[in-house]
Amino acid sequence: MSKSSKMSIRSKSGFWILLVAAALLESIACIQYFTSRAAIRREACTRARTELRAAELEINVHTAEMEAAAKMLAAMAEYHIEEPEMMYGMTRILLNTLSNVESAGIAFIPDYYPECGHWFEVCSSRAADAPGGIYTRQIGGPEHDYFRAEWFHNGLSIDSAWWCEPYLDDAGAQTMVVSCSYPVHSREGKVVAVVCIDLSLSKLTKVSEYLQVFKDSYYSIRSSTGADLVQRPDTTPGRKYLTFDEEIDATGWHMSIIIPEDILYADLKKLGMLITILMFLGLALLVFIMYRAGMNMQRLITVNTQKERMENELEIAQTIQNAMLPKVFPPFLDCKDLNIYGSVKPAKEIGGDLYDFYIRHEKLFFCIGDVSGKGVPAALIMATTRSLFRTITSHEEEAAAIMRQINDAMSENNEQNMFVTLFLGVLDLNTGVLEYCNAGHNAPVLLPSDRSVKEVEVLPNLPLGVMSGFTFTAQKTKMQPDDVLFLYTDGLTEAENIRHELFGEERMNGVLAAAKGEELGPRNLVMKMQEAVTAYVGEAQQSDDLTMLAVRYQRPAIVMRNDIQQIPTLSEWIEGLDIPKELNMPVNLALEEAVTNVMLYAYPGQRDGKVFVEYAENHNEHEKTLVFTISDCGVPFDPTQAPEADISLSAEERAIGGLGIHLVRQLMDEIRYERVEEKNVLTLVKRIER
């Protein structure tokens, strides 16, 4: 898939995420808006109703007071109906008593008191310049013809308290007033006058405070005929309103609270704006985050791809590294003298441990090593070491020389200061002589056929790669038939359990010492050790590469006590070997002479020594070689140094001895003597041409 199509899929999915997020936010905002709107409306309704009721109550208080004042004035007038001059005092007292009353008047029907004229209306009204703040006089006359006033008509005809429409009180207070009239009856029960109590509309204006539910809302109080008593109307055209009305039963007045919707929902609108802004900010943030996440994703994909590639490469490296190690066991089907098994268990995919072995010219070249560090660098050095081992051993047989050459090659340009500990062995399969050189590696363990466990003595040579030109010193030992050499890397002894305790050499030696019979086969021995260490480590993570190599030198062999009476067992043993019949006698004779020599000379004055005889068989296209190795732990004795017997002498001249070694020389094609680590090793070779 190309990069651009990946990008387009990513931006497409980003677009959809944005769209969904926007839709989601928008619907949340809508739900919030409509719910809030309904709540605000409900709240406004409740509040308007409450305020209307409060205003009604307040107005009722005022109107009731006025009505009560009217009735009281009417009652007083009826009581003093015969005394017109009393009317002045009564209206004055009323005004004095009730501060809410703007003016009070008593208007009589025409000519009721003949002495008082056609018009007679006594009125007290408030005036700042009058004595006591109240101005009392008779105001009726042609210029103030109250007979035609509505309040007077209705006052006469309606026999109860009656509220007139607001009007300009031209006679009394000179302000807009609303009047409550009440009839006054004569002693005969006839309505003869109308009491008129004026309530200034400015009093009602106070009440209207209740109706101002919002700062910019409007209200009105209208009379029953629709005249405005109090108002704060709106003049803006095209506005929508929410209107609440209330009828005042006593006066028939009509109260309204008018709330323009834009004012009611002003806060909601502001909130809506805020939410919209926040939403856009949120979306912008989302876009930013998605962009960054996309960048990170790209990085992650890149990193993952790289990681995957590295893992693949590591896997390949692991396969290559595994292929470097011999892993077909048993490796030498045609070599019955040797059994060998190795295993590597790296801590990571690839490791720095190595082992290798192969046979060239009847010699087993083998090594086990541990590169400092782990992972890829160690693996590369491991591969180098293994290649050098193979290359150098292909033309060099001496352990010290091999080591020196590997070391020199590795020390050159060793900028990383990596080093390798290596144990290198060259086992002569014909003689069992092991030449080895140890470059700072763990000393291998030898399990001799008498089933003891002993560490192979190693000299302290430097590890490989530390110092160019270092002179390595090799050592030699003789492996006896059925001896097992166990080699390992420190991954074994330093394997840790969960309590960080090391497996240690003691446990390792314990496992080796406990091995019996079949368990001493290299494969079984390595498996057994692996099981032991796995059981010991338990749940703990493997911290280091673990490598083991076991070499068992196993050949047809006979062990004899240092007693010439053991000689007949030798011929029985030879008969059991798979050698040509015609060679039976010569081989028997040569071996007997050689063994007799050992018995006579290698163990002077003692009988508890042992003599080992081993047999090995080699083939190539020209010849077959029978190799017999006679070894003992006696004093140094080299029979090859014995002088040649002169067989041309006469019987009288010939010595009794010296025939044995002469026979060996005659019967065998080659005789070699070696002193190896406190042992005499005599090798007899017989060649058979094909």
Place this chain on the structure above:
Amino acid sequence: METTIQKNGNQVVALFKGRLDTAAAVTTAEEVKPLMEAANSEIILDCSQLEYISSSGLRIFLSIRKEAAAHGSKVIVRNISADIRQVFMMTGFISLFEIQ
């Protein structure tokens, strides 16, 4: 290993039977002592049943040969197998003894 010695007047016949290896040589050396004392005789070493001989056996033969010479006797080796003849050849014994 078995060694039988028979005297027929002037002739002493030693019959070797079996393998004359180093182990057997110890007893055989004792058993052939009568041959060493035979003077002016014809000592016949009959090897018809001798299967094998090692240098220890050869030493016994040489001792007999030396003693016989000292006592004026003559040693004849009779009926040797191919294998033993080969050993005699290798050691030059073939020229030290009269082989029949």
